[in-house]
Amino acid sequence: MSSKQLSRRTILRGLGVSLALPWLEATGTVAKAATASTAGPIRMGYIFVPNGVHLPNWTPSTEGYGFNLPFILDPLKSVKEDLLVLSGLTHDKGRANGDGAGDHARSASVFLTGAQPRKTEGENIRSGISVDQVAAQAVGHRTRFSSLELGVDPGRQSGNCDSGYSCAYSSNISWSSESSPVGKEVDPRLVFERLFAGGSKRDVNQSQQERVAMQKSILDFVSDDARRLQSKLGRNDNRKLDEYLTGVREVERRLGSQNEVIDVQSELDYPVPSGIPKEYREHMRLMCDMMVLAFQTDSTRIATMMFANAGDNKSYRDIGVPDGHHDLSHHRDDPEKLEKISKINRFHVEQLAYLLTKMKSIREGERSLLDNSMIVYGSGISDGNRHNNENLPIVMAGSGGGTIETGRHVRYSTETPLCNLFMSMLNRMDVDVPFVGDSTGTLPGLTV
């Protein structure tokens, strides 16, 4: 079947299930969903890690092409050519600027807003609109979900979490207005259901209960549609579809669908998360899978993720670090602590590598999903001990549809606002705004 005969909006349907399709040759580029002029739909993702990093083990010693990957970034070896390590960028609004302690809360709230949060425990919180929400408000209508906010730690939304700063600052990086943080979803199962549920609430409930009772997969419900579609697709598309469905099944299996049921009806009364894996690594990876599935099916083009909340103090026994992360970040140059904090930083980067590798393996015409994306990973604090906000650890992956020259380490002069990077990213998403946060313009040097 030619591309003219198969709508790009084709979805596989079944009782209470609606499975969007990935990029297929028969549907043409997903890009056409967005605009007729661009070569691919550009996705934008942001991943936040708390407590800064140990910079000597993060920053490549050389600039330009052929840079080295230090200990923390080493897990990104296989996607090195898809990376842009950006040094020297600053979030001035993460600094105290007269407000004293509370750097951790500030580091999260400023990360995507570039706005100074008001020091308050909750009565009158004020931050700014985050870059993802600026994009979502401009182009979010082009996809099923304007944006996706993911996380791993639930976190409180009110109360004092850091020296007089509301927990809303520590637990969120996405803000739809200066006073409205966008709550993140931490239960991968709920995200999965949200991505693939379709039809009436009753159908969705019935489908979920039947899946649990009969130990069925979501794919069982769309099998008729899938078979019909497969008969119309060419060999390559059939392979792509099979890869995609296998991927969905694999994620579903890991979610342990046989044990969990979510009563969609009860969503009205705010569901209690029930499908959260016990292992932190698996939890992070499942959330990464959700981001990939959402991007792959063009369900959204904008996503954020918090690998942990600001100032998080969980221990990482699985990698031999029983100490709390935040406690360790106050290392005071103790070599033993520096080694441990580097291990935690590296562990987080390993999960980033998992996400990026997966995105790179998904083809969208001549490019990969990663090529068509801009994924920014980093922290709002540079060094956890000094609590400084200049020279932030930032790495961007993906070439934004071929508009960014990757495979380099670029250093900017201190005080260059991180928000200037966000402005450059928004431009690539066709979002025209005069500024975001404390931006002073766009960021030079992304292309050569």
Add this chain to the structure above:
Amino acid sequence: MNLNRLCKSLCRLGSVLPAAFVLLLLNFTVGSAIAQIRDKSVEELVKQMADSDTETRRDAVYELVRRQSDTAEVVTGFAKLAHDSDEQVQFQSLMGLARLGNKSAPAIESLVQLLSDRGDQVRYRASVALGKIGVASIQPLMDGWESYSSDAKIAAAHAFSLIGEEAKVAMPRLTDSLREGSSELRQASAMALAVLSDNEDDLLSIASSDDEAVRLIGIDALAALTEPSEQTTEKLTQALSDSNAKVREKAIISLSKSSLPVAVKKQFVEAALQDESDSVRAAGIVAMRKADFMGPDFADRIADQLQHVSGGASNAIVKAVAAHGEQAFATLPRLLEVADKDEVDQDLLAATIAGMGSRVITPLLDALQARHELEPVVSKTLAILGDKAVDSLIDGISSDSEIVRLSATRALGSSSNASPEMVEHLAGKLQDVAPAVRAIAASSLIQLGDKADFCKDDLLELVHDEEASVRAVAVGTLAHQSHDNEMIADQMRSALADISPDVRSSAVRVVRELKLPEALAKNVVPLTDDDQADVRRETVLTLRQLGSGDPSDDTKELVSNAILKVLHDTDQGVLVAAIDTAGELKMTSENVLAALEEHLVEPEELLTATLRTLVSFGKSASSLAPTISNLLNHERPSVRVAAVEALSAVQPDRVMLAGRLTDVLADSEWEVRRVAADALGDIGPDAKMATPQLFRMLESEEDSDFASGALREIDAAPVEAIPLFMESLKSEDRRTAFYSVMLLGKIGPDAIEALPVLEKMMGENSEGRRSDFRTRFLREAIARIKGEEIKDD
């Protein structure tokens, strides 16, 4: 209910309600607070900008910036507040002026003054505002140039570069600065000149600077020219031999994009590939790949470079080769030579080789027989080739060579589009003579999911394979098959008793992963005596899962007894798992506490694990409080930190706890002091004995933050501290003086002797010498000492 109280209620709800609900309520609540400021007119906000209260001024400037209000009064207000003592008011006002662009022209004089400010950030923000104002800033900036310090000139140069072409009149001054002052000033001037000038001679002059950083800026600017002159091309060519690698890197990229003849460009790229710098070599390859002017013969030649490069350059070369697809077939031997280099991306290499087409299969399999270490990349390549390699793979799995069979089997399993025929061949390998092949076949079939369902009985048979390694894999695969749990449980009963530790370990993991019936607990428990520590550790983790949730009383007892026994294990890893499990299952019996007390000694990992578990026990572990208390003097800070946390959790007597923690405030280690202060804050007023010590810590730069936090939480002070606080009322340090006032107030009527001094201070404040903030706390302290009611402002 007032807003404050409502918010506090929400804070408490925050710990029990889902985020979305709390956010909804919070937004509703906050909405009214925000609405108050939103309802104000610009005139009201302008008036508010002059308020003596910092928060009030902040609110006004944030709101005015948000609205992008551009009246003359707003600009005047921003210009004034650009010199405010509060950094937020100052920076937000500067941002407001920048955002208003040329409408902020009346603020130019004020902004120019700030170029001489001591603060880097102030100068930077003022320069941005001047730059955004544009043309009107030019003359005032130039007028003061001669009197500027070097830092002010750097900021002015930045403003000129933001203004752009219209600031060309400033070029002579900037050119002069290229020859004077600091390197930073030279760079800032060069950057501005590069933006302002469209004259190649100017840029060539910058590119010829002796200062490397300035030269780089010049080369960068020349490289951006779309139609470079001969002179520029010559300069860029010279730059290929520059002493600075960054300059050489810029030069090669720009030359490769130029309109020079292909032959010349090839020559440059070849030279770059010989460069001593990794980054220049990598740039050479990138230049070649992007410019797309090299043929397949060149791919062959650059592949020679693989032996001589390291780091990212290797992958860049492989990527460049990949661009030539099938035409790069001749490079295959050289690619295989570097296949096992650590830095070479195996996925990229496999994709590159696969891109050469199916003719690579035979040489690949030949190479594999000679070099077994190529197995990963060969298998990946074959898997990528998929349909194109299917016949070869089916031949391969019947090969006489074990390594070839292994690779073909792995590749078949990794194929994303395995046909029923392929799956059938794969299933046949479950009976291969080589154990490694049988094991790979089993794990490959599992990856294929439902497609391999038909051979699940064959997989099941492997659970009884003669080779332990195969049995271990086969047992592990059961966790991913659609067998009935009862049947798997039967298999596990024998696997748990297997002679091989790998099989036992795999089996005990399966029990955990599949959450098999509690009935298996009695088969799992004996493995706590296993001679292999790994098996015992896995067993403890499985017992933890069996004991979680709501097990039967029998299972609970079985698990508890087993964990109690393992708490005496000799292996440290097993012990840590057991101690954590005791905590998670809340095993607070006397026997367990006695066992745990034995672990409150070295090594540190056991000690801290035990303390963690005791934290989860809380007051149930109060009998161990004296032992934990001794650990507050342990030589290692991490142990002392854990001991503070554990003691705080288990000690039921809050006053006794406060006394012990007060001693800890004198610890030599910052983290220990911080944790102790936090714990004292958690105790609240019962910890008032710690107040004098915490108060003294306010003077320490590193302790003051957490000490003040604890003081606020304790919110009380002992009478004995009155002389200390009175002495500190005179402190130059504002925070110390503030806390003296506040804490005297907390003592109340007993602090009557401080009243005259406080009232005198209050009198001075009334004369306008002090801030409103201080007045409020003085008033409160005086009222408390007098026993009067505190009135809210």
